[in-house]
Amino acid sequence: MAVMPKEVQELFTNVKGVVFSTANAGGQPNSCVVGMKKVIDDETIYLSDQFFKKTLANVKENQQVSVVFWEGHNAYQIHGTARYVNDGEEFTSQKEWVDALFAQMGMPIKAKGGMYVHVDAVYNTAAGPNAGAQIA
Secondary structure: OOOOOHHHHHHHHHOOOEEEEEEOOOOOEEEEEEOOEEEEEOOEEEEEEOOOOHHHHHHHHOOEEEEEEEEOOEEEEEEEEEEEEOOHHHHHHHHHHHHHHHHHOOOOOOOOEEEEEEEEEEEEOOOOOOOOOEOO
16 A cells, blocks of 8 residues: 655646556556546545547456656656446545536536556656656
8 A cells, every 4th residue: 555645646636637557467558648636545546437449448457557647857657446336425526516617617528437447556757867666
């Protein structure tokens, strides 16, 4: 179990999009950009599903995922275990949040589900001598 440092949580919250990577059981990778995301707590992030196809199929086979994000000279990678939700109270609160944001943008897009990602490890991926170092 890893605890995300505050600076990681802040950057995750503030960047416009993150790269969400998955792989199927055979190891075939897939990456997509996710803009509707949030920190749930210091061990969990949430990524909203509007268009996951290969991503969802991969997570059904292999729950190990990676999320990469950066801005300026700061960059991080989260390794985690994903859990997909698309019903129940846990999903309803996230759906309301995502649907309201899309409505504010004048876009008729609705959340179909989402990934709760339990943070297993956090790495520094910024250029320099500490690139690749595990920080949590």
